[in-house]
Amino acid sequence: MATSTKGYRITASTGIHKGDREYQQDQIELLSHPRVNGCMLGVVADGMGGRSGGRKASDQVMMTARQLFERYSPDHDDPPSVLKQILMEAHLVIKLTAISSEQEPHSTLAAFLINPNGECYWIHAGDSRIYHYHSNKLVKRTMDHSYVQTLVDRGELTEEEANVHPQSNILMGCLGAEEDPPGDIHFIEELRPGDTLLACSDGVWHYFSPAELGSVLSSLSPREATEFLIEKARSRAHGGGDNLSLVIVKVEPLGG
Template sequence: MPSAATTDSTSSKGYRLTASTGIHKGDREYQQDQIALLAHPRINGCVLGVVADGMGGRSGGRKASDQVMMTCKQLFDRYSPDHDDAPSLLKQMVQESHLVIKLTAISSEQEPHSTIAAFLINPNGECHWVHAGDSRIYHFHSNRLVKRTMDHSYVQTLVERGELTEDEANVHPQSNILMGCLGAEDDPPADLHFIEMLRPGDTLLSCSDGVWHYFSPEELGSVLSSLSPREATEFLIEKARARAHGGGDNLSLVIVKFEPLGT
């Protein structure tokens, strides 16, 4: 069974926030993904979700994703929505994680790298997200896809040029080649997105490619709208495992759902 954790909190904005996280090593020998879903230590209704997919050998990839989690938690603990700028904080998470991973690489033989897909929810209902690499964030309203991140990958550039469809990109032999991530020689991308107000019926999903690779947006929307976060977490991990046919990557996901009060 997948590992899953669930939280439930009520906001003064008229919705109830329910959430779940899940992680599974898939068919790999070791786990290099890391996830976090953090409630702010001082500010009620302020939440950070992070997925990091580490790469670079058994210890290198895990070391990289661990560094992402540690850096994000430290910066989030110091964050104040009244005084700090959320996009600046998210960019700082990307840049500082990148530098720490590069310093780690100096003292090891591996080449540690990591993706990041992080979203920050403020108590007023605003949401900001940032990503680098091919871990994704999806924003659904009911079962409809509103927005998702665009991968920093070779096949995504081919899709954007019109040379591949999304379905073709999924099965392309070079689908795992990244054009940007943390710990690489070049500075990482840090694509930001802003949601002005989250509403009842909205769902955020952050996940590694070990999850999204096996589902269309329509399938994800259907699962997320019809199941609780915990049920959706378990279903998506089990279905991705089945569809991988013994060749599956590490899987990790964070789901946050905004439900009307009284449901």
């Protein structure tokens, strides 16, 4: 996907792979606004809970995101409110699904909304991540709502130790749980040429350092980077890999 606006162009790509799991419970979307050029929404949802429970949960996230983004007006609506609405409505629908089924469906959420003027807002819950790079340098990333992240925050684990910790899959916040999900919002005043956004599930980020991701994202096109990261994560998983999903959006100078 490519779109140009305000002196730069945006190129983008999505990728999804089942990994070594029997079922695909991740879901991704990269939506262009139906009426407003240069406005887009990227969403990653990593579903959990039984064979079909996780897929039902991530389906609900995508359905909610599509419906609310379709109604979104960049001129009149408040982006953080819309992102929080996606989070809470999907959370409630997932909880209702749980009542009518045997499974316990849950899902993560990582979503970013880009306005035509280059403003970007993101929200996340769980351990799906969003990274913002400028060239190959990490500007900011989301912090996981997970047990090991709380240990890192307290200085009891390093990032590297957290990655291989036996309880690294325990989430402290997600959609569909008893408690309302955390919804951390971040604001980027203006995306500029050289900026890249990566949203991905833990099946991807688990296998790369921030420096490796920066190097790949800055040197390859979104399509090439998507294929490379999936292939490399698959080989590093040695047959034990999770579902993988990612959305890459790259801001490039016109004529670049």
